[in-house]
Amino acid sequence: VIDNEKRIMTPGSLAGQRGTKRSPTMDVSPDSGDPLVKPMPRVDVRVVLFTVDAGRLFVAFDEQPNCRALPRRCPEQAESLDTAGTRILIDHVGIAERYLEQLYSISHTHTSEGQWTVTYLALALACDGAPLLDPAVWAHARNLPEMNPVDRKIIDYALLRLRPKLGYTTIAFHLLPPSFSLSELQIVYEAVLGQEIDKRNFRRKIPAAGVLEATGITRREGSHRPARLYRFRAGHDAETYLTPGWAFDSEQEAANS
Amino acid sequence: VIDNEKRIMTPGSLAGQRGTKRSPTMDVSPDSGDPLVKPMPRVDVRVVLFTVDAGRLFVAFDEQPNCRALPRRCPEQAESLDTAGTRILIDHVGIAERYLEQLYSISHTHTSEGQWTVTYLALALACDGAPLLDPAVWAHARNLPEMNPVDRKIIDYALLRLRPKLGYTTIAFHLLPPSFSLSELQIVYEAVLGQEIDKRNFRRKIPAAGVLEATGITRREGSHRPARLYRFRAGHDAETYLTPGWAFDSEQEAANS
DNA sequence: CCAAAAGTGTTGCTCGTACACCCATGA
């Protein structure tokens, strides 16, 4: 079982399932290797979880009171990295992410903590049930609190990777409910990019990409013209871009020397 | 000390030093943490080393006879990931790379080997001294030998990442000697991309990027017009793109909780 | 009728791509 770097982008929002596609099996095979185990550096996994609410981008911190640190965890033996990422979010933030992507592995020898850290980027939906916008958990990405500089760098890097992905993937879907207006989509883009977008260019370019589908429904909410709602097409063929085929079945995997 | 994902791209070829920029300090600080160490999964590091020779792209394998596997190693405790990558190449291939970049960390639980693997992409110069094109070490990237499927996937992914980088970085420099003709540069691009490039477009676009500098020297080699030689400008400002600032001094690092 | 958000087209520029011939040299 091998982690996927980037998952299928078909929006889980459509059918209700999560967008994060996992490997089919998650079983734990006993380590059939030699008994002499050299001491290995300790490893932790840290996750940068973003969400967008009211046009603002938020980052999740560990839910321990006033703990201004990224949710993290030392994965257990035989736990996959991806699984660790998901469990971190459930255990330390109380959120199930909709998108999870590994970012980078760093080795830092000056800390007393784990020497190696595997970092993840995750996306979740703001109003998806969980206790959101709890100021003990969520911090505005444009105004991050005091925190250790390693976590700060990891957040900066996560944003650096997330932003250009808006342009060539459909990753923004994971920050939106199953149906949405073009204005809502634009607000998500603006929140992540941190800058305004021209409305007319946006409304020409996004539908031209062919990943949207009109629901036919309009939503009235206020003293103005109602908005047409859209959803993401199930079969859109984007996202082969730079996506590795980290998919093995067990037999192939067992052939690894 | 934290690994850099992507290094400064100014070609080491210019001044003779390696293009791979390392963190300033590499010291090993004792693990001052708690004594109870949970058993951690084993980790290995594997490197995909490319070079170009005679217009063909080659991948290095472990130099053990007929060992069709990527050079790998289980890093020692307190060894940084980058350092492990470099040492793998020196110890198992006998080559010092000119560029080293971390790719991705995978967790595979079905193998008897290390459960986690950190993968690296490296570039080296073909005719730079070392025993090159030794068929026991180098395999043509377009015609890879039988090998375990995990390593095969890692190579595929390395190439998938390397190719687009030619377009927006100066990474190709690390596959060329300090001075070179535009034709030689084009041959490197074609070898990596696996497809031909229009000569006129290439010769308009590359100089327009502003990273080249004419040496004023021409090279005569054959019964045809001599070629102008170029080098890469020392101060070209590219390569801030997507490059994280994984640079910490020790004091900041120590502040990590 | 007013406020407020939804919705809509055109123009100019830049960049990428396609394409064919002359130049300088050594043998």
Next chain:
DNA sequence: TCATGGGTGTACGAGCAACACTTTTGG
């Protein structure tokens, strides 16, 4: 003089950025 690789310019189309007004609704 010929074979060989070095070197050059133009024209078309795609895609992006800039820019302002009309429409529909609720109050």
